[in-house]
Amino acid sequence: MLIEKYSLGIGDRYGHQGTAQLKALACAKEDGVSIVPVWNKSKREHSLIGSSPKDARREADNAVKELGWKDSYYIDADHIGIKTVDDFIQYCNFFTIDVADFIGEYPAEGIIKSFTDKAAHYKGEIKIPGIAKQFEITDNKINAVAKKYLVAIKEAARIYNYLVSIKGLDNFVTEVSLDENEQPQSPEELFFILLGLSAENIKIQTIAPKFTGRFNKSIDYVGNVNDFIREFEDDICVIKYAVKEFSLPSNLKLSIHSGSDKFSLYKPIHNILMKHDVGVHLKTAGTTWLEEVIGLAEAGGEGTKIAKYIYEQSFNRIDEMMNPYLTVLDIDFDKLPDPLDVYNWSGEKFANTLRHDQMNPAFNIHFRQLVHVGFKVAAEMGDRYTNGLIKYADIIAKNVTENLYSRHIKPLFLGK
Numbered sequence: 222m223l224i225e226k227y228s229l230g231i232g233d234r235y236g237h238q239g240t241a242q243l244k245a246l247a248c249a250k251e252d253g254v255s256i257v258p259v260w261n262k263s264k265r266e267h268s269l270i271g272s273s274p275k276d277a278r279r280e281a282d283n284a285v286k287e288l289g290w291k292d293s294y295y296i297d298a299d300h301i302g303i304k305t306v307d308d309f310i311q312y313c314n315f316f317t318i319d320v321a322d323f324i325g326e327y328p329a330e331g332i333i334k335s336f337t338d339k340a341a342h343y344k345g346e347i348k349i350p351g352i353a354k355q356f357e358i359t360d361n362k363i364n365a366v367a368k369k370y371l372v373a374i375k376e377a378a379r380i381y382n383y384l385v386s387i388k389g390l391d392n393f394v395t396e397v398s399l400d401e402n403e404q405p406q407s408p409e410e411l412f413f414i415l416l417g418l419s420a421e422n423i424k425i426q427t428i429a430p431k432f433t434g435r436f437n438k439s440i441d442y443v444g445n446v447n448d449f450i451r452e453f454e455d456d457i458c459v460i461k462y463a464v465k466e467f468s469l470p471s472n473l474k475l476s477i478h479s480g481s482d483k484f485s486l487y488k489p490i491h492n493i494l495m496k497h498d499v500g501v502h503l504k505t506a507g508t509t510w511l512e513e514v515i516g517l518a519e520a521g522g523e524g525t526k527i528a529k530y531i532y533e534q535s536f537n538r539i540d541e542m543m544n545p546y547l548t549v550l551d552i553d554f555d556k557l558p559d560p561l562d563v564y565n566w567s568g569e570k571f572a573n574t575l576r577h578d579q580m581n582p583a584f585n586i587h588f589r590q591l592v593h594v595g596f597k598v599a600a601e602m603g604d605r606y607t608n609g610l611i612k613y614a615d616i617i618a619k620n621v622t623e624n625l626y627s628r629h630i631k632p633l634f635l636g637k
């Protein structure tokens with residue numbers, strides 16, 4: 222099983238928008254660009270919402286059937302570890318093996334030696350076509366990388382081998398993710414990480430490093446776009462080189478755990494992908510949930526009431542809502558409107574404040590980030606929330622499709 226050149230991670234918290242999401246990819250196909258969907262959901266999301274990987278599989282199958290989607294599609298066991306993988310195995314065909322927590326753990330001496338012996342082959346200056354600054358590999362660097370990443374690499378191998386033992390070789394797509402870590406990985410570190418993963422015979426098809434800059438939840442990139450792009454392009458050059466040099470799968474590509482909505486990066490990324498003729502996996506998640514709230518707000522009546530209630534509860538319980546996501550949020554409390562004022566807003570004003578349209582003067586990134594993490598409130602509402610999704614399905618679906626197609630797919634995959 223080899224994942225295609227372009228793929229889009231489309232998390233869907235409540236499992237109602239699969240068809241609306243897939244429609245956006247069908248539109249892209251009509252435009253001549255083939256992108257395959259990957260429905261990603263982590264253990265954390267499943268447990269906060271009360272859903273299971275079986276539900277994610279059912280949703281994907283139904284959406285594919287409903288739209289007559291003929292291309293591949295994937296269900297991603299997102300950010301799994303050895304303790305959480307079991308629930309996903311039967312229902313998923315894409316596994317994001319998250320080993321970020323093992324970075325920096327000190328490996329045993331014997332393990333270090335076998336890695337450093339291999340890496341020593343690359344000592345001196347290595348010539349990687351296309352990168353901005355050639356790597357100067359020294360013993361010190363090799364040792365430092367071994368001490369920082371070897372335990373994580375070994376853990377990835379442990380989970381990968383476990384998956385192979387159950388699903389069989391080549392019956393699933395393997396991603397290794399390092400992004401949930403405070404330190405970005407440099408292209409040089411990526412070079413050694415790929416060397417380590419290939420030495421473990423992991424057939425890795427996508428890799429998610431932590432990139433430079435801030436990838437806050439559901440708002441634009443915060444950081445220097447040029448620095449990001451230089452790093453991104455160097456990473457691509459490293460991957461091209463590593464595929465040949467380390468005999469990794471030829472479709473190996475970068476995976477960007479975007480936290481959704483990194484609009485200022487999309488066109489520059491598109492240009493780099495075209496320049497090097499390579500693929501990418503872009504993972505989004507909360508952006509669809511926010512479109513649900515936007516659709517509800519626009520719907521009027523009970524829909525608008527639900528949207529306002531979600532904001533009020535998120536505001537009143539802000540510490541609790543923010544807590545699992547503190548490293549990927551920048552909310553200025555003073556910029557949040559008082560829920561009592563929000564109760565007097567029109568649904569349209571609520572939608573304009575939440576929708577990620579940077580040109581709209583009503584748009585408020587603090588409001589948006591808070592609602593992003595407030596999905597737990599909707600889970601607690603139970604039927605009241607899901608009945609709202611059913612009652613206002615049309616207006617929500619329109620927002621979900623339009624958001625993915627116009628704001629994500631168009632700039633990133635079509636360069637428009």
Ligand SMILES: [Zn+2]
Nearest residue numbers: 398400401478
């Ligand atoms: Zn991630």
